Amino acid sequence: MSRFGQDDPTTFRKENFKSKKTGQQTHFAVKVLSDFIVERGMEIDILEATKDEIANLLQDFYANIRNKSQEYYKKNTLLAIRQSINRYLKENDRFFDIITDPEFTRANDNFTSLLRKTREEGKGTVTHHEAISLEDLRMLYEHPLVFNTSTPQGLLNKTIFETILYFCRRGQENLSQLKVDEFKVDSDQKGQMYVRKLTTELTKNHQGTTNEPEGSGGMMYATGTDRCPVKSFVKYLKKHNNASNRLFLHPKNSFSEQDDMWFRNEPIGQNTIKVFMKNLSKSAKLSREYTNHCIRSTCITLLDYSGFQSRHIKTISGHRNEASLSSYCYDTSDKQKKSMSDALSKCTYGTLQQTESRSVTISLSQEKTVSTFTSDENEQPIPLPVIETVSAVRNSKRQVETAPYDQISLIFGTT
Template sequence: MASSRFAVLEEEDLDLLLDMRDSVNTKRVINASVEVFKAYMEEKEMSFDECMSFPSQEMNCLLRKFYAETKRVNGEVYAKKSMISLRYGLQKHFLKTRKEDIINDESYKTSNEMFKAVLVKLKKDGVGESKQKEAIAPEDLSKLYDTVFSTETPTGLQKKTIFEYLYYFCNRGRENIRELQKEDFSVSMDSTGREYVTVRERQTKNHRGDDLQDNSNKQGRMYDRPGDPNCPVASFKKYLGKLHPNNPNFWQRPKKKFNESDETWYDNSPVGKNALYSFMSNLSSEANLSKRYTNHCIRATSISTLDHQGIEARHIMSVSGHKNETSIKSYSWYKHKFL
């Protein structure tokens, strides 16, 4: 019997392919949304498993009340953006478990009308207003370079490299930072003889797998500054040269004991994701900055600097990954000299 040209996949194999399609961030949203829905039903003394078997009409009524009554753990209402994410996560879960689209199916019309009414109220109360993403104050930025970002120690060198990666490549702070590998980076030279670093683009919130283009169109460049003791390319190259040769991860744990002349400053183990996700928050406390910044504040600093320097919005968007100019305008700015 001749072999078949086409593979034969069972239904569970097809489901697995669909599950793999969702990004890590999407799965996180789905899990968080389901947990909120579970907590709501527990408070109402209802069984989650039983509720998930409700007919559409009954589930529509339940969601209608859920949208109107759900709140955060501290009792505060969700912001507009959080409510949208909450319903999106539930929609993905219902599509997978019940084969129902709770946003577009006619049977869920009244619950969606309630959802829209909740968003209108949030906006009226000011909860739905988008907040400006705050850039790091110049004084705080100078303090970091003067007191924390030492290139003479494994810890100081890594902190400078993490910060400048987030800053020059306009990363959101969590997206793909933990997955970075040494091979993702390249050092090149432009036509004027200046060195610059680029990083391979990975799938992000705004750029899915079928949306990725050439690096030169979608990624920023981190240029060298010859003669500047804070040159980002010089410290990047030093950091890369001090990494453990047997570990492909770009973020490796700094050695507790080291000599400056050691070829390797980092252990054969990766930095934990929590340390990377809370990087700027921890740095704010360590350096006694004027306020507690987040990783996203580094991104805001990058965007606001480019904006202040008169860079056209379309060019900023090619670095930041934003889809429209309105998103860029939500960033407050200071004048910085580092880019």
């Protein structure tokens, strides 16, 4: 028996170089460029053309690219198309960069003008996955069926949702492939139970190609309440079908509380996972239809609002750098904006007569505080927006002013 493998060296790199989603994006971008070449009646092969020929092609392409409805693409789509074409060329041994090389300056000037044009057309906003609002979170957890752990479907819904939330997973990345033995229920030195993930995965930001350190991921701790995520996770494993090692299985059509198994030996597929949060949004009659990735956004946003620093959040989110988190924490909540407006109104209309500032320490970290602003004794405290300030008091201790943490605690049952 041969010690070494028999893989084709000419295709090995291409087959293992990128994720499936990246491959789909690349295919889409190259097809758009190919359609443009055909419609223009050009005879050019970008894998054989010279650098100058490709630069002239892209200069024309960026000025005239449109979708099938003859409208401008959105900004994030255009950015993805340019990056994907660049990737495609490099994957095929065209070792130059269409974004940074000086030969492509005129083409990229057109691309910049294109982005400005899309902004004028109202398509210049990069689409972000919105975090689930606190009110919608409350509706999910208070709905009589959606997260009802006395039913197989409710128990499954809660387990999937909290696996994404607490481990800050991307929308559908590897979710359908998760296995039971990749998770462990354990206790810390104080005897508090928690769930942690034992294995690493091939993800968007971690392809296993560098030696850069990775965080060990999030941990889901028991809260001792009826909504405890560990309690429901343990119950789900207890009712799991032992004939399958896949974590998420389809519920049985009929059941009783006394049954040992509530789930069929039928793993949930990618298509079902894909519409998971969309279906939950409809079932719970939420204010909008959320996507799976919105759960990840919720994790990052709640941690940010609660005063955790970006360098700590990225250890569970899997981001390579802190700057990447800005796309999730790029705005303040509507409640915070209302608080800002109220504060300005009180100053503008002269109602700000007797003021005081007070800080209440919360249990997240010794360095974190929740600050509120009170205009007079008869009014309710106004939570200040999420900003970092240097205290003007004598000890000049750093404070982080955050959204009302008690509201988050009430939803997840952590008080």
